[in-house]
Amino acid sequence: MFVFSYFFFLKFSLISAQNQSIKTYTKNNGLPSLHIQDIAQDSIGYLWLATPKGLVRFDGNSFITYTTKNGLLSNNINTVFVNNNLILIGTNKGLSVKSRNNFKNFEGNNINCILNANNHTFLGTDKGIFRLREEYLSPLRTNFQIDLNEINDLKFDGKFYWVATNKSLWKVDKLTNPTILERIDVDNYTSILVDNKKIIVATYNNGIKIIINGEVKNQPVTLQNIIKVKKIDNQFWIISEDEGIQVFDNDFSFERTINKYNSLSSNNITTIFEDSDQNKWIGTQNAGLYTIKNDNPSPKKPQISFENIEVVFKTLDSININNYNEILQLPSNKNHISFYYKTVDISNSKNIEYRYTLNNKTSPWSSKNNVDLAYLSPGNYTFSSQSRIGNLESEPIQFNFYIDTPLHQKEWFIFSSIGLACLLLGLIIWSYIRRIQVKNKTKIEKLELQNHLLSLEQKALQLQMNPHFIFNVLNGIKALGNSGKSAELNETISKFATLLRGVLHNSRQEEISLTEEITTLKNYIELEQQMSTNSFEYQVTTNLSIDSEEILIPPMLIQPFVENSIKHGVSTIEKGRIDISFSTKHNLLQCEILDNGIGFHQSQKNKQPSSHRSVAMQVTKDRIESLSNKSTFSMTEIKKEGKAYGTKVLFTIPLKTDF
Structure with a gap:
């Protein structure tokens, strides 16, 4: 009878397995390890596999492995848990949290399970329960029998936390300082399943137990070394560490066995997972990954x-x-x-x-x-x-x-650039016009100066030969002729002719040499000596750094001052004297005319209002001041004890040479 039942059971299992297609994934397909410890799926649809050689992502076509080279805390991964957009990876050295592009690691104990409840993440480790905080793993103080034991599974039923350790099964209201702490049973508990009001737990050596209203009932199964219990498609899947899988219906009636004798190549099963397309994934310790494909999937829109x-x-x-x-x-x-x-x-x-x-x-x-x-x-x-x-x-x-x-390309920049360009163009045009205006103004000022100088020179030429002086010279010549003094007559005529020739010659020149000016000046003074009723003496001296032949000055520049000294100075006294000196200093030509006459203030009082010399003096002074801004002119009286003893005329003009 036993043999018949066994063969019937085996045949039934084979028939059941043959009704579904099973596909195997191994290293040949890209898996880094044949040991698959845990399986999870994210919201995008990727499957995440925990292996001893890293975290593996699978899209149905290819496997991608993440290791310590990518930032993982450890390659030896025990469990994987999806929390929104984060992948929580429990390793033998603590926790790694994978965001989209990087890992954040929290060192700690070996992690066996992960629970997210009441906005907290709890970790079951080889030594108690830890809570994930922002920067570290915080150990929880629940009970020393929990805190010091190996935590194999954690579940929350909405009101109580269920803790499966290698020694007992616990029910608590809080994982930190609980007010309700109840040990349900003593055994090596490996897995917890919350099914409505029932708590279904797996023990390693004593099968499945069901807790209803605090009462523990044993559910007989033939499997030993049970490590997980899960509910898939309204069925209970019991996983043995070395005897394969048994499937029971919702009433815990046996349906089928999945093991190496009918479907798989290994009985060393680690986990079972159902994806969003209702495909079943079986992880093994040594044979890779199996999938039992859903042959009748419900059509659904893809998600991107x-x-x-x-x-x-x-x-x-x-x-x-x-x-x-x-x-x-x-x-x-x-x-x-x-x-x-x-x-x-x-x-x-x-x-x-x-x-x-x-x-x-x-x-x-x-x-x-x-x-x-x-x-x-x-x-x-x-x-x-x-x-x-x-x-x-x-x-x-x-x-x-x-x-x-x-x-x-921005409008404000374009308009600003155009405005700036227009402003610069306007400034350039204004500057150009301004330069032209300044240049024209300079030219006009220069022309006006030249015109003024020409006017002054013309006036000077008109005034440089006093008609009264010429009349006196001619009368003197006539008197010498009548008196029969032929020698003096000839000398006077010669001097007068030389003076006239010099004046006429110089009047056609803008500049003459200082030597020519002195020669003309001497002829004039000597003729004045002959015509004067009171005798006077004169002396011309030079103290020059260069030869007088090479110094250039405007013609008849000195004569009006000398004439003024003669007519209004020394001609009114006996033994008059005129000293004329020329000197150079600091690129300037200095001329001094000194007489011992009555002084220009007294002479101003004595002369007639229509005096010809006053105009000639002013014109000559203007000529001197027009030559350069460095030109200076002064006319002072020489006084002694408050009484005038002569006049000194001093002026300087820029030194100009013919080389």
Whole structure:
């Protein structure tokens, strides 16, 4: 009878297993290890596998392994848990938390299980329970029999926490300083399943136990060394460490066995997991990964999500990627953007197609799930992507961003540049006109000065030969002729002719040598001596650094002052004297005319209002001051005890030479 029952049971198991297709994944398919310790699935659809050689991600087509080289705390992974967008990885050295692009590690004890409840993450370790805090793992003080034992599983039923240790099963209201702390049973408990109001627990050596209203009932099973109990498709799956899997219905009636005698190549099972497509995944200790495919999956729309967005080859953080309502502001030089998007469908991993839309321009469907957008123009952009499997299309996801206009293309910069250019152009034009005006003004001033000098020279020439002086000379010549003094007559005529010739010659020159000026001056003075009723003496001296022949001065510049000294100075006294001296100093020519007459104040009182010399003196003074801003002129009386004893005329002009 026993033999018949065994063969019937075996045949039934084989028939049941043959009704479902089983696929095996080993190292030949890309697994880093044949030991699969735990399985989880994230919201995108990736399967995450815990192995002794790292964390493995599977999209239904290929495996990607993360190790300590990628930032993991340890390669020896015991359990994996998905919490929103984070992957919590329990290792033999503590906890690793994987965000989208990096790992954050928390060193600690060997972690066996992970529970997320009441907004906290709890970790069951080889030595008690720990809570995950922001920067470290905090040990919880529950009870010394819990704190010092190996925690194999943690569950929360909505009101109480259930703790399975290698020594007992506990029920507590809080994991820290509980007010209700109840030890349910003593045994080596390995797994807990919360099923409505029932708590189903597995023991390593004493089968399955069911707790209802605090009462513990034994559920007979033939398996030994049970490590996990799970409910899948309204069935209870009991996993043995070395005897395979037994499946029971909701009333715990036996349905089938899955082991090396009917379906698998190994009885060393570690875990069982059902994915979102209701495919079953079986992890083993030494034979890799098995999947029992759901032959009648319910049609569903694929889901797509952004895996990564890079701006100029630099990854954005997860906040920017997942916030679809805000617009990412980018500077003008950040106009190279790469999008990576993904749909994970374990059952149809090779039949997924993608397309993207950028500002209403849509690409064709293809298997490519990324795009590089380089050298984008400034402006607002909406990028969306979509996937499809067969005729089923996903809802599109979108990302909004804005690329700023380069500085040189902004309106305010353009208008400012135009304004600045106009201002600069205006300044250049104004400066040019100003230079022309200044130049013209300088020319006008120079012409006016030249005209003024010409006028002065013309006036000087008109005044330099006093008609009264000429009349007196001619009368003197006549008197010498009548008196028969032929020698004196000839000498006077000769001097007068020389003077006239010199004056006429000099009047056609702008400048003459100092020697010529002195010669003409001597002729004039000697003629005045002959015509004067009172005799006087004169002397001309020079103290020059260069020869007088090489010094140039305007013609008849000295004569008016000498004439003034004669007519209004020495001619009114006996034994008059005139001293004329020329000297050079600091590139200046200095001329001094000194007489011992009555002084210019007394002479002003004595002379007639219509005096010719007053005009000649003023014109000559203006000529001197017009020669240069360095020219100086002074006329002072020589006094002794308050009485005038002569006049001194002193002026300097720029020294000018003919070389």
